[in-house]
Amino acid sequence: MPTETRFAIVGAGIVGLAIALEITRQFPAASVMVLEKESSVASHQTSHNSGVVHSGIYYKPGSLKAQLCVEGAQALLQFCEHNEVPHEICGKLIVATAENELPRLEELFRRGQSNGLKGLKILTGSELREIEPNAAGIRGIHVPGTAIVDYLKVAEKYADLIVSRGGVVRVSQEVIGLKRSNGLTILETTGGEIAAKTVINCAGLQSERVVRMTNSKRDLAIVPFRGEYYQLSREKEYLVKGLIYPVPDPQFPFLGVHFTKRIGGAVEAGPNAVLALKLEGYSKRSFNIRDIAEYASFPGFWKMAAKHWRMSVGEYHRSWSKKAFVQALQRLLPELQADDLVVGGSGVRAQALDRDGKLVDDFHISFTEGMVHVRNVPSPAATASLSIAKYIVDSIVRQIG
Secondary structure, eight states: OOEEEEEEEEOOSHHHHHHHHHHHHHOTTSOEEEEOSSSSSSOSTGGGSOOEEOOSTTSOTTSHHHHHHHHHHHHHHHHHHHHTOOEEEOOEEEEEOSGGGHHHHHHHHHHHHHTTOSSOEEEEHHHHHHHSTTOOOSEEEEETTOEEEOHHHHHHHHHHHHHHTTOEEEOSOOEEEEEEETTEEEEEETTEEEEEEEEEEOOGGGHHHHHHTTTOOOOEEEEEEEEEEEEEOGGGGGGOSSEEEEOOOTTSSOOOSEEEEOTTSOEEEEOOOEEOSSTTOOSTTOOOHHHHHHHHTSHHHHHHHHHHHHHHHHHHHHHHOHHHHHHHHHTTOTTOOGGGEEEEEEEEEEEEEETTSOBOOSOEEEEETTEEEEEEOOTTTTTTHHHHHHHHHHHHHHHTO
16 A cells, blocks of 8 residues: 655755645644655755855846745745854845946846845945955946855755654655556655655656656756856965856856855855756766757757857856866956866756747746646745745645645
8 A cells, every 4th residue: 555645745855845844834734755866855956056045136027036036035044043054144246347248237236126135236346346356347236135055954954844843754765657546646656655645846857757757748848057166276265255246148047157155165166057968967977868868859959059059169168178167257356367276066957948949937837636846946946945835835725725
């Protein structure tokens, strides 16, 4: 007989864990089980990101990203304060280094104001160097509320609280099949069958594989983009006080190479954004033919490739050429030299792509019978995890009951 639970969540990343935590808050008597194929929680996107608690300045007013990021950042910082998770409000500069970037900088400022951010300020070149003495730039935006945190520690605290409230977190248990039977969803896993009234798919990079287990129409594909980082050498960490970002290109859901102070004092530089040849491919030589075949067989992939191939060439060039990577970073920090950087880590972003070849910009969540599919929650998902969780659980109440 299958093990029974009211709620089953596929994926123990920060969003899946936040949803389980919210369920224990709203429905303390309901059983909830989180299933994770890896041997520990938060093994992929959660523990491979930059650790920034985003403010919400980048996102289109009225979008889910804007609403949930602003709400989620405040909720996350309160959570960290209450649960003694190390964090720091260090602020961020978004820096324009050329005249043609100024209209985009001004648009970001308007977005931030529309999204309800407090304390935003447009800075002149000399004013921004009062905050970051070594930064280049002719104008900038100071975002004082931006913070940093260790998201792995946040996720682990979520998991601890879930278990303390009677929930179950099972690692090393992969979901390999789904079927509906008598109003329940039967999850076939490597640890046996589980029957759940409601299943929430938070599988991240693997989320579309879970969607296809339900025989749903393939209207989206997950395309993995690897971001590679360098770190400033210990001797050069003084060059960066907080966070220094460029003005992003609105055509892409990436923020450009930047400098990020980490909890503990290290400073990361990057990332670039290159197509990964494996869903969980953290190295340049990671390769999986099944993963490639899945996204390359999706009609939208080739439309995207035709439109953005020039950008891709530049990103790959920076991936293999430290000199090119350094040149990109020198736009923000002219003093930087190649010897000031050491190889850092990498992460892989699960980016949804539609059939028209468009990179899905906003969060995307869909419902099928007895299931919720969290299909596109890239950055700022970690920042917004608690507000995403409340949004989804509230949606379940409205749509499923």
